[in-house]
Amino acid sequence: MSDSDSDDSLRLTLWPPGSRQHTPDIVESSSALDFPQAVYSDESERGSTSARRGSGRRGPNERPGGSVSSRVKEDRIPPPYPWSTDRRAVVQSLDWLVANGITRIQGDVSCKKCGNHMVDVDLRASFYRVSTYFLNNRDSMHDRAPRHWTTPQLLQCDICHQLDHCRPIVSSKKRRINWLFLLLTETLGICTLEQLKYFCKHTRKHRTGAKDRVLYLTYAGLLKQLNPAGPFD
Numbered sequence: 001m002s003d004s005d006s007d008d009s010l011r012l013t014l015w016p017p018g019s020r021q022h023t024p025d026i027v028e029s030s031s032a033l034d035f036p037q038a039v040y041s042d043e044s045e046r047g048s049t050s051a052r053r054g055s056g057r058r059g060p061n062e063r064p065g066g067s068v069s070s071r072v073k074e075d076r077i078p079p080p081y082p083w084s085t086d087r088r089a090v091v092q093s094l095d096w097l098v099a100n101g102i103t104r105i106q107g108d109v110s111c112k113k114c115g116n117h118m119v120d121v122d123l124r125a126s127f128y129r130v131s132t133y134f135l136n137n138r139d140s141m142h143d144r145a146p147r148h149w150t151t152p153q154l155l156q157c158d159i160c161h162q163l164d165h166c167r168p169i170v171s172s173k174k175r176r177i178n179w180l181f182l183l184l185t186e187t188l189g190i191c192t193l194e195q196l197k198y199f200c201k202h203t204r205k206h207r208t209g210a211k212d213r214v215l216y217l218t219y220a221g222l223l224k225q226l227n228p229a230g231p232f233d
């Protein structure tokens, strides 16, 4: 595969035809995480919500007859965030997000000085930064996350403007972990090995090994979810 193929697939996903490249903020920061979940109130509901998933995401797990049973729990869950799907640890694709007007991603953080608040990041710019870094450095990573991913710098605070002060809050309930926010802020490394293994388990990644190995798989897996056509395998 050539570099130009990679670049084209990135570009297509970043700016699909007809989309606006610079979209004003349309998500109110305080309400974005409180979107209605009534549609998914029954966790046992199966098979009837597959149309909501991003196109082309994954085929073999369709189960009208329930024949696939043992490997991983297939129950649909209420999507914990507007950018989540109804599958554990699976986020929507970049195309889907942009088509649905989601261009900024919010996350809860705890500042050493200011306490807890919410910050948001630009979806496309952050994806471009992380994915470009991954593709440019993958060959030298040897399937292991680099140091700045395993021990990430904390975020700059919007309020007190201190660097390295805001730690993303990782939900103690694994299905509510804000994977996309952690990816885009390159702070997935604050997750425990157990949390990272949860991601890999539910996205069918090989999940044994040291934390830097599992963390690498988590970065690659999330980039692939955002851009299913991209070379992130």
Ligand SMILES: [Zn+2]
Binding pocket: 111, 112, 113, 114, 115, 157, 158, 159, 160, 161, 162, 165
């Ligand atoms: Zn602060």
